[in-house]
Amino acid sequence: MGKMGFAAIAVAVSLMGAAPAGAASLLTSSGGYTGPILDLGVYSGQYYTFTAGPLTLPGGITYSAQSPSSVLGIGGYGINGNGVSENTDIIGTNTDSTFVTLEFDTAVAMFGGGFNYATSDGNGTPLYAAVIIRAFDEADVLIAEYDIGDLAPIATPGATDAFAFRGIDGGGQLIKRFEFGGSYAIMAARGTDSVVPEPGTWALMILGFGSAGAMLRRRRSAPTAA
Numbered sequence: 001m002g003k004m005g006f007a008a009i010a011v012a013v014s015l016m017g018a019a020p021a022g023a024a025s026l027l028t029s030s031g032g033y034t035g036p037i038l039d040l041g042v043y044s045g046q047y048y049t050f051t052a053g054p055l056t057l058p059g060g061i062t063y064s065a066q067s068p069s070s071v072l073g074i075g076g077y078g079i080n081g082n083g084v085s086e087n088t089d090i091i092g093t094n095t096d097s098t099f100v101t102l103e104f105d106t107a108v109a110m111f112g113g114g115f116n117y118a119t120s121d122g123n124g125t126p127l128y129a130a131v132i133i134r135a136f137d138e139a140d141v142l143i144a145e146y147d148i149g150d151l152a153p154i155a156t157p158g159a160t161d162a163f164a165f166r167g168i169d170g171g172g173q174l175i176k177r178f179e180f181g182g183s184y185a186i187m188a189a190r191g192t193d194s195v196v197p198e199p200g201t202w203a204l205m206i207l208g209f210g211s212a213g214a215m216l217r218r219r220r221s222a223p224t225a226a
Helices: 003-017 199-221
Strands: 025-027 055-057 061-065 071-073 090-092 099-108 110-117 132-136 142-147 164-169 175-181 185-188
Touching: 025 142, 090 099, 099 110, 110 175, 132 164, 142 164, 175 185
Parallel strands: none
Antiparallel strands: 025 164, 055 061, 061 099, 071 090, 090 185, 099 175, 110 164, 110 185, 132 142, 132 175
């Protein structure tokens, strides 16, 4: 066999043994999350600042937006049929089509936080085509994009300051830029405990409360020794 044949075999073996790059994934739970926590810094606790930025936030994050009507801060922000954010620092798109960008000084493995959005009004009438989150690498190549309005809808009718965790794990690809938008959407500037339980968690909690109540009732009804 000639040198070219050996070279071809060597390349084939090398490719077979190479570890494939991990696939990015949509995060819908804060369990195991190790990425940055959004902090508005000097804008925390302040009434909304309407700006397209750029603004430097703590943790080496730079905020910018496509629209000057996008907001940072705290105040009454209605989320259609999903209630309102009143007492939580948030970043909001404040438009039905533009995006907010969060860029990291140092690329990160994953990024996410508490979100709320609604693709329909309180009566189920559709309002927007999509609610998008997406991540890009250091070469500005798209890592992943998800329509979370479709893949991970949130239902918090009439609630105040209710959020559900949403984010992207790069699957081994480092995230330099994270964007959300395409509709009215807000991201809470709090830790990963800012989320509301997912439907499955609610069911387990209700079952647990019911079991605890039954145990208390049995204890109260148990006869006392003479």
